[in-house]
Amino acid sequence: MTQVETLKFMLKSGEWVCGSAFLFDYIPEYRTRINEIRKSGILIEARKCTIHDHKGNLQMWRIAS
Numbered sequence: 001m002t003q004v005e006t007l008k009f010m011l012k013s014g015e016w017v018c019g020s021a022f023l024f025d026y027i028p029e030y031r032t033r034i035n036e037i038r039k040s041g042i043l044i045e046a047r048k049c050t051i052h053d054h055k056g057n058l059q060m061w062r063i064a065s
Contacts (some may be wrong), residue, residue: 006025
């Protein structure tokens with residue numbers, strides 16, 4: 001499974017997914033892969049992660065419904 005396919009699989013539920021989950025699945029450049037998915041016509045939303053208490057500004061993502 002490619003990184004793009006993995007991201008689509010993780011996002012397809014419509015639930016918010018923290019960026020750290022993509023890093024955990026060995027997708028270090030997930031933002032680049034998300035942009036590739038967006039260019040294919042799929043709308044993906046992002047906002048600051050509220051699932052975890054990150055020190056930085058990590059985002060969470062989902063496919064817009």
